[in-house]
Amino acid sequence: MKKIKYYYNTHTLRYEKLVTPLRVKLLRLFSFMAVSLVTGALLAWAAFRFLGSPGEKLLQAENRNLRDRYVTIDRELDDLRAQMRELEKRDNGVYRSIFEATPIPDSVRALAMEQELEEARVEKMDNGELVASIQGTVESLRKRMAAQTKSYKEIQALVKNKEKLLAATPAIQPVSNQDLSRIASGFGRRIDPIYKTPKMHAGLDFTAPQGTPIYATADGRVTVAGNENDGYGNHVEISHGYGYETLYGHMVRVKARRGQMVKRGEIIGYVGSTGKSTGPHCHYEVHKNGRKLDPVYFFYNDLTPQQFNEMLKRAQQSNQSFD
Secondary structure (H helix, E strand, C coil): CCCCCEEEECCCCEEEECCCCHHHHHHHHHHHHHHHHHHHHHHHHHHHHHHCCHHHHHHHHHHHHHHHHHHHHHHHHHHHHHHHHHHHHHHHHHHHHHCCCCCCCCCCCCCCCCCCCCHHHHHCCCHHHHHHHHHHHHHHHHHHHHHHHHHHHHHHHHHHCHHHHHHHCCCCCCCCCCCCCCEEECCEEEECCCCCCEEEECCEEEECCCCCEEECCCCEEEEEEEECCCCCCEEEEEEEECCEEEEEEEEEEECCCCCCEECCCCEEEEEECCCCCCCCEEEEEEEECCEEECHHHHCCCCCCHHHHHHHHHHHCCCCECCC
């Protein structure tokens, strides 16, 4: 039931019914609506400003989730990078060293990667930057893994050829020398027997009676067999492959023939004193990739550690060479 209001009219001295004019009712209605609209707009602005819309809240939650996942992925990539570094280190420092293979340069493995991203930097990235960063890191790891896979395939091939490599590596003395008494001159600067001046002696001189057998110190193919008037007299040169070559000088007679394939321990000639020589001996050299090496370090097949130490002492003595 609608409540009726009355007021006291001082002119008529009576209580009369209160009637609100239509104009006043409309004015009140418009005022209420205006205040409501302004209040609603203010509340909506405050909600969007400080609380955010439901859609924005959802996007913000997704962004936080993506960033958390990125940090996790980045840590996993850190672990993968550490494992790759260890594999590359062992590859260069151990596996390839065993087979005397050239280490792989870091540039081939694409080690020029971006700096590790810190969480503070991650927080400032948008989604596009995060995706690009992850893609860049994954691509870099992919290139390094491809290079490492290629390296392991090369090592696998070296393993298969290891037996051939060992057979091609000089590993015994060129003359029988069990008592180690036949080394007359070692590798290094020695007194020239003719000119009596210091001169580089690029091999070892083994003294022995004329006619003593000379043996190939590794498997290979004979490239020189005879006298080429180069001071070595009658001599033999053998190409063993893998960069190894050996030379046997001053023979009284050459047994091997040019182009012949020989095995380690096979007789290739006999001790003599032909060429620039002052007495019967075998001048022996070892070359690797064109560089002359000290042959004393290639006698591991027929010497004990004690014998090797004794031979090393004899070879290092400063004396006169025989050629």
